[in-house]
Amino acid sequence: MNDRINSSNNVINTTNSTTPQDLGLQFLEMVRFGLCDTDDDDESPTELNTINSSGGFLFVATDKLSIKYTNVNLHDHDVGVIQANKPAPVKRLVYYFEIHVKNAGAKGQIAIGFTTDRFKVRRQPGWEPNSCGYHGDDGLLYRGVGKKEPFGPTYTSDDTVGAGINYASGELFFTKNGIVVGAVEKDIKGPLFPTIAVHSQNEEVQVNFGQKPFAFDLKVLEAQERMKQQATVEKLSLPSNVSYRIVRSYLEHYGYEDTLRAFDMACESTVPPICITQETASDNMYALNQRRTLRQLIRKGEIDAALGKLNEWYPQIVQDEKSATSLLLHCQKFIELVRVGALKEAVKFGRNHLAKFYDLPGFQDLVQDTVALLAYERPQESPVGYLLEDKQREILADAVNAMVLSTNPNVKDLQSCLHPYLERLLRQLTACCLVRRSFNGDEGEAFQLDRVFDSSKNVSANA
Amino acid sequence: MSLFWIVIRQFAENEAMATSKKVITREEWEKKLNDVKIRKEDMNKLVMNFLVTEGYVDAAEKFRMESGAEPEIDLATITDRMAVKKAVQCGNVEDAIEKVNDLNPEILDTNPQLFFHLQQQRLIELIRNGKVEEALEFAQEELAPRGEENQSFLEELERTVALLAFEDVSNCPVRDLLDISQRLKTASEVNAAILTSQSHEKDPKLPSLLKMLMWAQDQLDEKAAYPRINDLSTAMLEDPPI
Structure with missing residues (x-):
């Protein structure tokens, strides 16, 4: 399947011959896999690393989340220090973890901070180069050999202390009992391991890598960081009515004709009127009404009628009976038959119209899934039930729409049949953010469209 | 070159x-x-959000039918909101205030600045229509007491009353108050307040995303x-x- 799609990508970019390119291939991918989430899931620490800890000085509980200093400390090189099993993830806005001091022991020489993979165990975080630690007994922040500075309050038994990396501001920050104590520039390079240390008898600390709710409200900090960026962005000004133009071209592109008419009418009657109709006599208006009709038929599941119209209006689209577009149409027809329970008819149709796709490279999977619908008494609940969702009709409708657009003799670039302006702008935005982050050691949060909707929910919930 | x-x-x-x-x-x-x-359903959501926030109720309804995208709020509330906005845009401020209060009396109760701006707009409309006596009475009885509570209100009140001092307002230093843009400003302020009261963001997401692209x-x-x-x-x- 992939072979076929990849090779078609090349074709699409190069030529525009008289027979329409089979843009349906682009949609085939969506049918079976949907769109995979591009979530930046780099792994987070989950527990303490018992392999490189300073064994002998500390005891690690079996859950690998609690440590206790079991010795009597004699000098500066017998610290009970332990790192997390993984470094802090970087592809996000903020990383954060917490410790709860169960027992401050004899001297309360507890520390929390970050170290690199080359950190020398048996030393406090912050005493060595490339490490940083907030110490409980004096409240100082240690940042490398001989570097210490007044930072925050001391902490002791029953306090909850947190350490975090704010990738947006490039800072390390620390909290005590849910309140930010302070922040310093993050000047350590490389993967940073959450690190905790105990250094006097009976000191006992429990670490929370997010398996339990934090005392500190991370969501608020994240929202603040996003708001800061938003405030910078909002200062920019846009060309007038550009949003209207982009919305309008989106409606044109997908053939949402009724919406387009209503939108145009509303724009003209606003005070002052927004005139964008005349200036954009674009190619997107091409075959608008026919595209609308085809979409409506497909959305209603009337595939035969859609095929009939296509034969009448754009025979060149359906003449290649072995194209991906043709496959999508015929699979949908089969799906609609199964949906209404016309199984006998479906079998007959399958034999006559789907079997021939079976041998074509890349098509087999979809044909197999489609025919498999017959195997289940309740196909909706089966592993191939996804085929019965409205989304599939939508994908077919978009594929047909793209094919019709590509028959426009004025089309110079087939990409424009596939992607509306809005999509191209959002891709550009995403790509810019990703590439910029790659220049920055992959640190920080990339843009993700679906989060735009999530964040608004949070905001209104907090408001 | x-x-x-x-x-x-x-x-x-x-x-x-x-x-x-x-x-x-x-x-x-x-x-x-x-x-x-980019997922199509996310783009549909963006477009729906734009139509709903900007108040294009017919287009939003049609878009729901054509694309299957669900609007994030009850479309009926758009109609009410747009009626208020339209009333201000046409200079029917009294009507607009009544409509806002029908919608949700808390909006004006909790938003003294908005209420003042609406009253100010009402005064401007009276002056525009040459109702000098009525304007004076309204300014003294309704607006002046509010000005006493708030220095910036007082300044705006004085600026507005200054309109009465000029025979030819089209050429006076405060003529911008009579401009259509003043009505639009007030209208969009009411619009935003109603959206906020419905737990909806007052601006559509699309323009922010476009700015983010530029940035x-x-x-x-x-x-x-x-x-x-x-x-x-x-x-x-x-x-x-x-």
């Missing part, structure tokens, strides 16, 4: 070389773009030369300067 542009171009090239910016070719960039997957491109400019989109309304990719 004029000498000016040649110099400018040379300058730009030198600058690019001096900072040794990485150059990303069109081909490389297009590959990156192709790797980005992201500028940010990346500092690190690399790459194909930019300079004209948002055509989404045309332009080759990097080399």
Whole structure:
């Protein structure tokens, strides 16, 4: 399947011959896999690393989340220090973890901070180069050999202390009992391991890598960081009515004709009127009404009628009976038959119209899934039930729409049949953010469209 | 090409070389773009959000039918909101205030600034219509007491009453108050307050995203030369300067 799609990508970019390119291939991918989430899931620490800890000085509980200093400390090189099993993830806005001091022991020489993979165990975080630690007994922040500075309050038994990396501001920050104590520039390079240390008898600390709710409200900090960026962005000004133009071209592109008419009418009657109709006599208006009709038929599941119209209006689209577009149409027809329970008819149709796709490279999977619908008494609940969702009709409708657009003799670039302006702008935005982050050691949060909707929910919930 | 542009171009090239910016070719960039997957349902949501927030109730209804996208609030509330907005835009401020209170009396109760601006707009409309006596009475009875509570209200009140001092208002220093833009400003303030009262954001998301695109491109400019989109309304990719 992939072979076929990849090779078609090349074709699409190069030529525009008289027979329409089979843009349906682009949609085939969506049918079976949907769109995979591009979530930046780099792994987070989950527990303490018992392999490189300073064994002998500390005891690690079996859950690998609690440590206790079991010795009597004699000098500066017998610290009970332990790192997390993984470094802090970087592809996000903020990383954060917490410790709860169960027992401050004899001297309360507890520390929390970050170290690199080359950190020398048996030393406090912050005493060595490339490490940083907030110490409980004096409240100082240690940042490398001989570097210490007044930072925050001391902490002791029953306090909850947190350490975090704010990738947006490039800072390390620390909290005590849910309140930010302070922040310093993050000047350590490389993967940073959450690190905790105990250094006097009976000191006992429990670490929370997010398996339990934090005392500190991370969501608020994240929202603040996003708001800061938003405030910078909002200062920019846009060309007038550009949003209207982009919305309008989106409606044109997908053939949402009724919406387009209503939108145009509303724009003209606003005070002052927004005139964008005349200036954009674009190619997107091409075959608008026919595209609308085809979409409506497909959305209603009337595939035969859609095929009939296509034969009448754009025979060149359906003449290649072995194209991906043709496959999508015929699979949908089969799906609609199964949906209404016309199984006998479906079998007959399958034999006559789907079997021939079976041998074509890349098509087999979809044909197999489609025919498999017959195997289940309740196909909706089966592993191939996804085929019965409205989304599939939508994908077919978009594929047909793209094919019709590509028959426009004025089309110079087939990409424009596939992607509306809005999509191209959002891709550009995403790509810019990703590439910029790659220049920055992959640190920080990339843009993700679906989060735009999530964040608004949070905001209104907090408001 | 004029000498000016040649110099400018040379300058730009030198600058690019001096900072040794990485150059990303069109081909490389297009590959990156192709790797980005944007879900159609998210784009539909964006468009629906725009239609709903801007108050295009008919278009939103049609879009729901044509695309299957669900609006984030009850479309009926848009109609009420737009009626209020329209009333202010047409100068029927009294009517607008009544409609807001029908919708949710808390909106004006909890928003003294908005209420003042509506009353101010009412005063402006009275003056516009030459109802001098009524305007004076309204200013003294309704607006002055509020001005006493708040210095900025008082200043705005004085500025508005100044309209009465000029025979030819079309040429006076406070003539902007009579401009259509003043009505639009007040109308959009009411609109935003109603949206907020419905736990809805007062601005659509699309313009923010477009600004974010401009910002992201500028940010990346500092690190690399790459194909930019300079004209948002055509989404045309332009080759990097080399």
